[in-house]
Amino acid sequence: MSDIAQLEQKTLAEIAAASDEAALEAARIAALGKSGSVSALLKTLGGMTPEQRKENGPLINGLKDRVTAALAARKDALKDVALDQRLATETVDVTLPLREAPAETGRVHPISQVVDELTAIFADMGFAVAEGPDIETDDYNFTKLNFPEGHPAREMHDTFYFNPKPDGSRLLLRTHTSPVQIRTMLSQKPPIRVIIPGRTYRSDSDQTHTPMFHQVEGLVIDKSAHLGHLKWILEEFCKAFFEVDQVKMRFRPSFFPFTEPSLEVDIQCRRDKGEIRFGEGEDWLEILGCGMVHPNVLRNCGIDPDEYQGFAWGLGIDRIAMLKYGMPDLRAFFEADVRWLSHYGFKPLDVPTLAGGLSQ
Numbered sequence: 001m002s003d004i005a006q007l008e009q010k011t012l013a014e015i016a017a018a019s020d021e022a023a024l025e026a027a028r029i030a031a032l033g034k035s036g037s038v039s040a041l042l043k044t045l046g047g048m049t050p051e052q053r054k055e056n057g058p059l060i061n062g063l064k065d066r067v068t069a070a071l072a073a074r075k076d077a078l079k080d081v082a083l084d085q086r087l088a089t090e091t092v093d094v095t096l097p098l099r100e101a102p103a104e105t106g107r108v109h110p111i112s113q114v115v116d117e118l119t120a121i122f123a124d125m126g127f128a129v130a131e132g133p134d135i136e137t138d139d140y141n142f143t144k145l146n147f148p149e150g151h152p153a154r155e156m157h158d159t160f161y162f163n164p165k166p167d168g169s170r171l172l173l174r175t176h177t178s179p180v181q182i183r184t185m186l187s188q189k190p191p192i193r194v195i196i197p198g199r200t201y202r203s204d205s206d207q208t209h210t211p212m213f214h215q216v217e218g219l220v221i222d223k224s225a226h227l228g229h230l231k232w233i234l235e236e237f238c239k240a241f242f243e244v245d246q247v248k249m250r251f252r253p254s255f256f257p258f259t260e261p262s263l264e265v266d267i268q269c270r271r272d273k274g275e276i277r278f279g280e281g282e283d284w285l286e287i288l289g290c291g292m293v294h295p296n297v298l299r300n301c302g303i304d305p306d307e308y309q310g311f312a313w314g315l316g317i318d319r320i321a322m323l324k325y326g327m328p329d330l331r332a333f334f335e336a337d338v339r340w341l342s343h344y345g346f347k348p349l350d351v352p353t354l355a356g357g358l359s360q
């Protein structure tokens, strides 16, 4: 084999064996660098006779061209290998869901969301929000609401009482939001137009009752408030809340010591395999009690029943939340299961407004 062919074999073998860019660069310098083997051969052309140059020129230049091409090809191959390696170690699964920003990962409990929804609806009708304490006196929870001492309606409330005080009086966990009617009428002059969302407590537990639950009370006191207004308000509320054009409501005569007359309101729904569906079916779900405020209650709050009258209602928030969002068991509301919350909860920035939509 000629020297040139031998050199070519050796150089191409070195290039093929270069396993990274540094090794390839070393092979290039060894062949084509200033004092490389191929460069040295090229230099010999200058000292040759024209005949020798004619013979050897194409051989040496051919060698140089093939070495240059081999270097370029190896460089590309090494680049591909490096890219493949990167792709193998740095894979990105573009089908994964976006990671939420920390401020967006939390969820708003459906009850809080529903309280915000109904506050937006009633605020639009001109209602202010009033609040009162969860721990109440017997006087505000019962007596001033026209429950006589020893009246059986007191027993119906399954009240949680605190231990009696030395004077015999007992504080209790309010059994309804109605005592805040008393607090409002004692502290404000009519006309009054408030809603009172809040926690209420009764010793009761099954699929639709929990010892702590939520109500929103409504109270309107002025000179000419009447049942027609009440009915309109409740119907408008239900349409806005359930985001439908029509709701079927049923008003039944009932009894509450603090209203006369008293009514209970059912909303049409369907109960199916433990699920409650709204807007279909022939079942009725009781959602609220209401009526005209009893003159005794007005009197107990220093309001003259000959001058003022009004109406009130107490609505079960948990029930309407179950109905609207298809949640079958009330008890799950209070189990603090983060999986349930991430399924049924609301994004913190989805603030309900009438203009922007109550629920997305």
Ligand code: DAH
Binding pocket: 175, 176, 177, 178, 217, 218, 256, 258, 259, 288, 289, 290, 291, 292, 311, 312, 313, 314, 315
């Ligand atoms: N407080 C009643 C309850 O919890 C509900 C209720 C009925 C409230 C009639 C009212 C009303 O304001 O007028 O059972």
